[in-house]
Amino acid sequence: MFSRRFLPLYAYAALLICLSTVLRAILALRPDTHFAAPLSEIPIAFATGLAFDVVTASYFCLPLALYLAVLPQRVARWRWHAIAFAAAFTAFAYLLFVLAAAEWVFWDEFASRFNFIAVDYLVYTNEVLGNIWQSYPVATWLALLALPALAVGWALARPMAAALAVPVPLSRRLAALVPWIVVPVATVFFVSADMKPAASDVVGELSGNGAYEFFAAFRNNELSYPRFYATLPDERVLQVARELVGGDDPHWIEPAKGGMHRVVFDPRPDLPLNVVLISVESLGAEFLGTFGNPEGLTPNLDALAPQSLFFSQVYATGNRTVRGMEALALSLPPTPGQSIVKRPRNERLFTLGSVFEDRGFDSAFLYGGYGYFDNLNYFFSNNDYRVVDRTALGNEDIHYENIWGVADEDLFTLALREMDKSKKAGGKHRFFMHVMTTSNHRPYTYPAGRIDIPSGTGRSGAVKYTDFAIGDFLRRAKDHAWFDDTVFVITADHGASARGTQQIPLAKYRIPLLFYSPRHIKPGRFDRLMSQIDIGPTLLGLLNMGYSSKFYGHDVFTVPPEADRAFVGNYQTLGYMKDGRLVTLMPGRKVAIGGLPAELGLPGPRGMTEKRLGEEAISLYQSASVLYNGGLQGDEEMNRAPPARPIRASYEPPKTP
Numbered sequence: 112m113f114s115r116r117f118l119p120l121y122a123y124a125a126l127l128i129c130l131s132t133v134l135r136a137i138l139a140l141r142p143d144t145h146f147a148a149p150l151s152e153i154p155i156a157f158a159t160g161l162a163f164d165v166v167t168a169s170y171f172c173l174p175l176a177l178y179l180a181v182l183p184q185r186v187a188r189w190r191w192h193a194i195a196f197a198a199a200f201t202a203f204a205y206l207l208f209v210l211a212a213a214e215w216v217f218w219d220e221f222a223s224r225f226n227f228i229a230v231d232y233l234v235y236t237n238e239v240l241g242n243i244w245q246s247y248p249v250a251t252w253l254a255l256l257a258l259p260a261l262a263v264g265w266a267l268a269r270p271m272a273a274a275l276a277v278p279v280p281l282s283r284r285l286a287a288l289v290p291w292i293v294v295p296v297a298t299v300f301f302v303s304a305d306m307k308p309a310a311s312d313v314v315g316e317l318s319g320n321g322a323y324e325f326f327a328a329f330r331n332n333e334l335s336y337p338r339f340y341a342t343l344p345d346e347r348v349l350q351v352a353r354e355l356v357g358g359d360d361p362h363w364i365e366p367a368k369g370g371m372h373r374v375v376f377d378p379r380p381d382l383p384l385n386v387v388l389i390s391v392e393s394l395g396a397e398f399l400g401t402f403g404n405p406e407g408l409t410p411n412l413d414a415l416a417p418q419s420l421f422f423s424q425v426y427a428t429g430n431r432t433v434r435g436m437e438a439l440a441l442s443l444p445p446t447p448g449q450s451i452v453k454r455p456r457n458e459r460l461f462t463l464g465s466v467f468e469d470r471g472f473d474s475a476f477l478y479g480g481y482g483y484f485d486n487l488n489y490f491f492s493n494n495d496y497r498v499v500d501r502t503a504l505g506n507e508d509i510h511y512e513n514i515w516g517v518a519d520e521d522l523f524t525l526a527l528r529e530m531d532k533s534k535k536a537g538g539k540h541r542f543f544m545h546v547m548t549t550s551n552h553r554p555y556t557y558p559a560g561r562i563d564i565p566s567g568t569g570r571s572g573a574v575k576y577t578d579f580a581i582g583d584f585l586r587r588a589k590d591h592a593w594f595d596d597t598v599f600v601i602t603a604d605h606g607a608s609a610r611g612t613q614q615i616p617l618a619k620y621r622i623p624l625l626f627y628s629p630r631h632i633k634p635g636r637f638d639r640l641m642s643q644i645d646i647g648p649t650l651l652g653l654l655n656m657g658y659s660s661k662f663y664g665h666d667v668f669t670v671p672p673e674a675d676r677a678f679v680g681n682y683q684t685l686g687y688m689k690d691g692r693l694v695t696l697m698p699g700r701k702v703a704i705g706g707l708p709a710e711l712g713l714p715g716p717r718g719m720t721e722k723r724l725g726e727e728a729i730s731l732y733q734s735a736s737v738l739y740n741g742g743l744q745g746d747e748e749m750n751r752a753p754p755a756r757p758i759r760a761s762y763e764p765p766k767t768p
Contacts (some may be wrong), residue, residue: 118274124168131164163320176291193272199262214321225325241514245554336736339698351730385597395606396621411489411582421622426677435604438643442662446678458493461661463647465495480516511558517550519580598628641671642677687728691716694728
């Protein structure tokens with residue numbers, strides 16, 4: 112008898128499971144979904160996914176189960192209650208259809224189920240929803256999704272009303288409620304997302320359920336390295352990491368403390384230059400003609416490359432802006448889970464800004480959007496940068512803006528103003544300005560009439576507009592007195608569409624890097640492998656700057672080719688490129704080693720053993736994760752005047768005095 116009363120419950124659970132299964136099939140059949148694992152794993156993915164769907168259904172149905180169990184019979188039989196109940200059921204069915212569509216959109220962007228990125232996006236509702244609204248026909252989709260929800264509600268209205276009218280004693284209703292409570296409670300303790308198949312591609316993502324993955328990410332926003340990844344004894348980790356970070360002639364500060372604090376010596380006087388570091392949103396190397404793109408999207412950067420010290424094999428550490436900010440500011444490998452920029456206890460860290468500020472620079476971070484997004488304002492303002500964001504611009508200063516921020520040309524106008532202000536206030540003091548652009552981002556909109564590609568038509572136009580804005584900025588900067596004594600560093604926060612779950616698409620992590628200072632840096636080309644975390648130390652080396660350091664990056668001109676390596680990662684997979692191979696560290700303590708794609712043009716293996724490669728990757732990532740929890744704070748007094756002692760340089764950078 113009680114089964115009739117709980118018919119709406121069974122119907123809602125069945126709808127959730129059916130929708131999830133259909134969505135899983137649609138995602139598997141997408142043209143851009145590529146399976147690296149054997150196709151025999153797909154049935155396992157669907158079977159595992161079904162299990163997670165059932166678990167998710169138990170969570171979603173618990174409130175409804177409680178309601179049906181305690182609903183008095185006289186209310187249940189009331190006609191107006193039946194109408195209200197059918198309307199509520201239809202609304203919750205609509206929620207399931209909207210969630211399915213949201214999962215499809217998220218997969219379109221990240222090739223994965225909901226993860227901690229989706230959790231983060233809830234915090235920045237204005238920017239994210241605005242971006243989605245400008246990028247997709249949201250209103251049309253929402254209207255269309257109402258149709259199947261209404262159809263389901265209409266089809267089930269009479270059967271549900273009939274089921275609610277059946278008299279069922281309270282005792283039997285409470286007895287029927289027990290499994291609907293026991294199952295979700297038990298799964299909290301005995302089921303986790305780690306139970307999905309350890310597949311090497313999208314099979315693992317298809318095995319999950321989006322709603323379940325979302326709440327799992329909400330509960331476990333950070334990934335503990337010691338818990339999920341391969342480890343080595345602490346003593347061995349420290350030994351190997353120091354061998355790699357310290358180089359041939361390390362000078363450790365209080366080595367007994369176990370950190371990476373050391374002195375980088377340089378006997379030469381500092382070059383008295385200002386520094387402008389431009390990190391361009393999503394500027395993958397594949398967009399530049401210098402890297403072979405035939406579309407002519409970056410004429411300004413392509414013309415600038417022969418006039419600059421150009422680096423052709425630089426790899427971003429991640430696929431999100433906060434990862435790029437972390438790499439450029441902290442010079443640290445991408446620890447698993449959330450970027451340090453967004454984690455708690457990220458104040459007073461040892462940063463590139465702190466090195467410059469302690470040497471008398473006006474150190475600033477400039478951003479065209481509102482800096483509360485991605486915690487940028489908090490991170491930089493608490494780590495020796497002053498922050499200048501969208502709020503510093505009046506309406507009269509803005510030619511165009513979208514949900515992410517002002518057009519890049521307006522950001523560069525603000526940057527020029529801040530640089531002039533810094534020189535006027537500081538006299539002979541230098542400035543270090545980190546400028547982060549926003550225009551090369553969906554919905555890809557920008558001021559009309561700047562380039563020959565209409566605004567809002569796609570990424571190519573946004574790339575070409577950003578290139579225009581950079582060229583315009585440099586042309587305007589030449590009219591300022593400080594231009595001749597400034598080095599401009601142009602790179603990217605990450606590549607475009609660097610999607611992947613456990614696999615890392617290395618070509619999408621490749622980014623450009625140019626050091627431009629006509630009076631002080633000779634044009635040249637550096638074709639060896641390097642990491643985004645090496646940009647800061649290499650810049651300091653070009654400025655002849657000695658300093659105390661906790662950076663993991665190195666000045667690429669002071670190490671031999673056999674020391675070249677790069678770090679690449681996403682929210683769960685950690686990659687280590689070295690010796691013509693890629694070491695990947697994955698949850699479940701899995702370690703895999705494979706060759707690099709030939710398209711990258713990097714040298715093949717030189718003879719390192721797989722054991723040593725794995726040991727290096729584990730040591731660097733494990734020590735970096737541990738170091739963040741207690742050893743990244745900077746010692747300001749050590750940055751001001753470190754002793755002069757020659758460094759061992761295996762390669763002299765092509766620069767003039």
